[in-house]
Amino acid sequence: MAEKPPRILYVTGWMRSGSTLLGNVLNELPGVLHVGELHYLWQNGVLESGTNSDCGCGLSLRDCPLWSAVLTATQSATPDATATAHHVTMRQHALLRTRHTRTRLAETRGEAVPAPGITELLDRTADIYRLVAREGGDRLIVDGSKYPAEAAALLGRTDLDVRVLHVVRDPRATALSYRRSKQYIDPMSPARSSNYWTAFNLASELIGESAGGRYLRIRHEDLSQRPKDVVTEVLRFAGLDDASPVDESGKVHLSGNHTVTGNPDRLRQGETLIRPDSRWHTELSAADTATVTALTAPLLARYGYPVLPGRVWPSPERDLG
Secondary structure, three states, X not given: OOOOOOEEEEEEOOOOOOHHHXXXXXXXXXXXXXXXXXXXXXXXXXXXOOOOOEEOOOOEOOOOHHHHHHHHHHHOOOOOHHHHHHHXXXXXXXXXXXXXXXXXXXXXXXXXXXXXXXXXXXXHHHHHHHHHHHOOOOOEEEEOOOOHHHHHHHOOOOOOEEEEEEEEOXXXXXXXXXXXXXXXXXXXXXXXXXXXXXXXXXXXXXXXXXXHHHEEEEEHHHHHHOHHHHHHHHHHHXXXXXXXXXXXXXXXXXXXXXXXXXXXXXXXXXXXEOOOOOOHHHHOOHHHHHHHHHHHHHHHOOOOOOOOOOOOOOOOOOOOO
């Protein structure tokens, strides 16, 4: 019997959107593995040159039982793992940046010849997904890498079952979050955060235009206000019929995970209460609020966010396709 293609829930959108928490919630289900930002496995796990090379379980990626098995199997086919890792990371930089999203989508739709190196790069990623599926992610692998171009390219693979989850958060809340450093993540100015927010979300929108039923967009704010319902919606989109691990009060118990880098919050375990966070209304300065609003205004209304601070809008129509 032919091996079933690994099912991938690829999360895209900008950082500090709640995707790490969502991934860890899904990770509580049997046969589901949240792998964090798998894009950085070669940089962090082999080269050990990323911002953080620890697995979500607390061990280094090389010492983690899951990732050591994956890396050993991956490297057994390569005579020089370090040289291969350098080659992969250079290919990622050259082919999978946000600005490459349109080109990768054109290749996926058969409108362009694949760029040199892209097939080899995706073959390696697909091999890792298959190894992870055998290590416990046989029902679903949640990849929170958030590279729209990578998501676009993976949609063209016939040996993978890829669905793209686009997670959006109010850019002013994101700007406030980036005002503070988080362990191994440096702070970022509101202007820079807003420019990235716009670019990553616009690129993710392009995927939505091409992916049809394999694309779903959710808002951080809806997840925090109605966590059980939104998690259930994501599960159904991912093809799972499990009950949500989150109870009616928004509580969920988080156990260990095997995430490859990501938000430092991935390391938290135990009972967690998912609830709204509206601190930007009072803690983000007026000047910073004005800067972020001006830079992101074209997309604010589309995602149901108020242009004028202080107003509270209801959730928008469920424009999720």
